[in-house]
Structure formats: C-alpha cells, structure tokens
Amino acid sequence: MGALLIVYVGLAALGPLAGWLERPAGPPARSVRLDALYWLVTPIFTGVLTRGLVVALAIAGLLLTGATPSIPDALEQLSARDPIGLRRLPAPALGLAAFLLLDVLSYASHRLRHAIPALRALHAVHHAPADLDWRAAARMHPLDDLVDNGCVFFPLIALGVPPALVLLAGPLLLLHTIHLHARMAVPLGPLARVIASPGFHRAHHAVEGRLGNFGGVLSVWDHLLGTARAPDLDVPTGLPSTAALPETLLGQLVVPILRALRR
Numbered sequence: 001m002g003a004l005l006i007v008y009v010g011l012a013a014l015g016p017l018a019g020w021l022e023r024p025a026g027p028p029a030r031s032v033r034l035d036a037l038y039w040l041v042t043p044i045f046t047g048v049l050t051r052g053l054v055v056a057l058a059i060a061g062l063l064l065t066g067a068t069p070s071i072p073d074a075l076e077q078l079s080a081r082d083p084i085g086l087r088r089l090p091a092p093a094l095g096l097a098a099f100l101l102l103d104v105l106s107y108a109s110h111r112l113r114h115a116i117p118a119l120r121a122l123h124a125v126h127h128a129p130a131d132l133d134w135r136a137a138a139r140m141h142p143l144d145d146l147v148d149n150g151c152v153f154f155p156l157i158a159l160g161v162p163p164a165l166v167l168l169a170g171p172l173l174l175l176h177t178i179h180l181h182a183r184m185a186v187p188l189g190p191l192a193r194v195i196a197s198p199g200f201h202r203a204h205h206a207v208e209g210r211l212g213n214f215g216g217v218l219s220v221w222d223h224l225l226g227t228a229r230a231p232d233l234d235v236p237t238g239l240p241s242t243a244a245l246p247e248t249l250l251g252q253l254v255v256p257i258l259r260a261l262r263r
Contacts, residue, residue: 085160
C-alpha cells in the first residue's frame with residue numbers, strides 16, 4: 001500500500017509539472033485513455049506480480065542453499081546472507097552501491113529484453129506509443145515488467161541490499177519515467193555522458209535508426225559499452241507499421257504474447 005501511495009502522490013505532483021514543461025506537440029496520435037489505464041495496471045497489477053515473483057525467487061534461492069525459508073521473512077533471510085559484504089558498509093556508501101547496482105542491472109535487463117526475440121515482442125508494448133510524452137511512461141506489458149523487475153530486484157536482494165531499499169526503488173523508478181519520457185529539453189552539458197535525459201531516452205524510442213540508449217537513470221553505461229546514441233527530442237517514436245499493436249488494453253496484453261510464442 002505504501003508503494004502505491006508513493007506512485008499516485010508522485011503522479012499527482014509530477015504529471016502536471018511534466019505536462020507544463022513539455023514542448024507543445026499537439027494532441028498525441030494515440031489513446032490518452034489507454035495511457036491512464038496503464039497507470040492503473042502497471043503499479044497495481046504488475047506491482048503485486050513483481051512482489052510475488054521476488055518472494056518466490058528468494059524462497060527458491062534459500063531452498064537451494066539448504067535453508068528453511070520463512071515466507072514472511074524470505075527477502076530478509078536471503079539479503080542477510082550478504083555475500084559481498086554490502087551490509088557492512090556505512091549507510092551512505094550502502095545507498096550509493098545499491099543505486100549503482102540497480103542501474104547497471106536495469107541497463108543489462110533493458111538490453112537483454114531487446115536482444116531476445118520473445119522478450120522483445122513483449123517489450124514492444126512500451127515502444128508502441130507514437131508522439132511519446134510523459135503520459136505513456138507506464139505503458140508496459142505485465143510480463144515484460146515482470147521479467148525486468150525479476151532481473152533487477154531479485155539480484156539486488158541476493159547480493160545483500162536490504163529489502164526495504166529494493167521495494168522502495170520500484171515506485172521511485174516508475175515516477176522517474178515521467179521525467180524520462182517527457183518531451184522537454186534538459187540541458188545537462190558534460191553531465192549528459194553520465195545522466196540520462198528525456199532527449200537521450202527519446203532517441204531509444206525512435207521508429208528507425210540504430211538501437212541504443214538503454215540506460216535508465218544513468219547514461220554512463222551506454223557510453224562505456226558503446227550503445228550511446230545522440231539525444232533527439234524531435235525523432236518520431238513508435239513501432240514500424242509491420243509491428244504495430246492495437247490501441248486497446250486487451251489487444252496489447254494478448255497480441256505480444258502470441259507474437260512471443262511464435263519467436
């Protein structure tokens with residue numbers, strides 16, 4: 001319940017601000033009503049699935065080590081094993097280490113979900129919106145979001161990051177996507193090689209061109225690993241016509257699964 005409160009209080013504050021700061025582009029060429037539905041589906045439905053998956057993975061991990069897991073405390077039990085000594089760090093250093101681990105895992109998960117055809121079919125829901133703006137930020141197929149969160153949150157807990165920090169990261173990252181998908185210029189200067197901007201992420205959503213810019217909060221991973229592309233707030237976004245999805249919630253839930261099964 002606390003995570004949902006963070007999401008919707010943050011949405012109420014950040015959404016209008018992003019809308020005010022966005023570069024005018026006229027009415028979006030997509031259903032704004034569907035955008036609103038995703039802001040219900042992603043935090044509520046997918047959030048519950050994510051928590052269940054991470055707990056299930058923690059229980060499985062503990063069983064593989066011969067431990068007897070307690071379901072209510074499975075996340076803390078797994079985290080307390082602290083295999084690389086994160087918990088021995090002072091609180092500020094632990095917070096910084098957790099953030100860097102989270103962001104590099106997010107980069108890897110994002111890149112993986114573009115590289116594997118079946119996962120790319122699910123991730124296409126997030127790339128479907130034309131005239132991308134902040135309202136479309138929550139458009140994610142539940143299975144795509146589940147894979148992403150499993151690839152990020154479970155390893156963090158297994159490495160020793162306290163579960164409270166990991167569970168807080170989910171709603172905060174979702175709110176960060178409001179900024180990342182907004183059609184607004186954020187001049188970063190030299191920091192653009194470190195921090196991801198809306199223009200940086202919009203280039204990732206381009207209909208055509210070389211794929212790149214997988215970083216979520218930081219762009220530094222793309223620059224280090226050769227996947228950085230020039231920021232571009234004006235590039236057309238969406239899917240090619242051959243990969244288009246229906247502009248309905250049911251269609252966007254079912255069609256990607258059918259396509260994934262054919263890959």
